[in-house]
Amino acid sequence: MNKGLLIVISGPSGAGKGTICKALLEKHPEIKLSVSCTTRSPRQNEVEGINYYFITKEKFKEMIENDEFLEYAEVYDNYYGTPKANVERILNEGNDIILEIDIQGALKVKEKYPEGVFVFIMPPSMEELKNRIKKRGSETEESLIKRFKAAFQEINYVANYNYVIVNDVVEEAVKRLEAIIVAEKCRVDRLKGNYIFLQEGFLND
Amino acid sequence: MNKGLLIVISGPSGAGKGTICKALLEKHPEIKLSVSCTTRSPRQNEVEGINYYFITKEKFKEMIENDEFLEYAEVYDNYYGTPKANVERILNEGNDIILEIDIQGALKVKEKYPEGVFVFIMPPSMEELKNRIKKRGSETEESLIKRFKAAFQEINYVANYNYVIVNDVVEEAVKRLEAIIVAEKCRVDRLKGNYIFLQEGFLND
Known part of the structure; x- marks a missing residue:
């Protein structure tokens, strides 16, 4: 049997990773949440x-x-x-398992489990990120700018990930995440063992 | 604008790559065929x-x-x-373009265009491959065994590909191919340039 996928969902605060994970898990109860x-x-x-x-x-x-x-x-x-x-x-x-986690955490997981699928959720634009952080509540202009700058810095880490999903429309973002999971299961480097097995079957046929 | 994907569909004779390509192109007229x-x-x-x-x-x-x-x-x-x-x-x-091509051709394309998406179509089993090769027509038992052995040898080349799709049910195989195309467009190594651009946007905001 194949091992499941460790899917790490990460990204700057305000990018919407929680919403995407929730929607994915509702559609796919077979996927577990860490x-x-x-x-x-x-x-x-x-x-x-x-x-x-x-x-x-x-x-x-x-x-x-x-x-x-x-x-x-x-x-x-x-x-x-x-x-x-x-x-x-x-x-x-x-079974597959999702980790919804901040960027520092994701980088640590990658060190221990590089065969994970690392997905970076990206806000669609600076403007939209600002709006989302604002909506979260009663922050001062100063703390808003601080959080905003932190989110900007965090975007640099996208290069450490395998995939990036721009969270413009949640349904579309979830569909892209579903496609990534299906595609990862077709990757040859995950399946090589199986085909050695298949070939042995071929030889004995 | 992003460049399209070069999608190379390949595999042993009898695996059903033609059927899968045809079905994909019918669903996605925006994808071109080479x-x-x-x-x-x-x-x-x-x-x-x-x-x-x-x-x-x-x-x-x-x-x-x-x-x-x-x-x-x-x-x-x-x-x-x-x-x-x-x-x-x-x-x-x-635009994306599909190349339906034999294994030797695919390996040559990979040398010239390693950023292509190389998909190996795998027959579901030895038995099924035998049936499919038989069905194709009036082959002698000898030529059947010859073709069969060739197909077996060709399966070794799967290690040179990015993805493998087991062609058990055509509709399922096409769905997996669609997912691979969506996922590839989310790969960070294809999008890096865009996010430098996005970050510049962030800086100027």
């Missing part, structure tokens, strides 16, 4: 094992020491990380 | 510029000398070749 570990407290409505695995700092540090994360980061005194075991189990069962 | 040059005489119903460009041996040899073919071959005292100028014009206009 659930992160965090040391922060659950918010209202957050469910253990669905939104996050909520664990203690001691446990998190132990997992770091045992190299049990594909990637992790410390944000405002809390840890967030992608547990390796879960991802590997799903891939070994032949 | 028309070959040949020195053989037109058969009944064959139309100049649709089935082939029918040219003289002198003209063909002149074109070889001027490096005007992406690939060519001599088969039973006649020449067949893919004229470069036509392919380049279509690609430069931003």
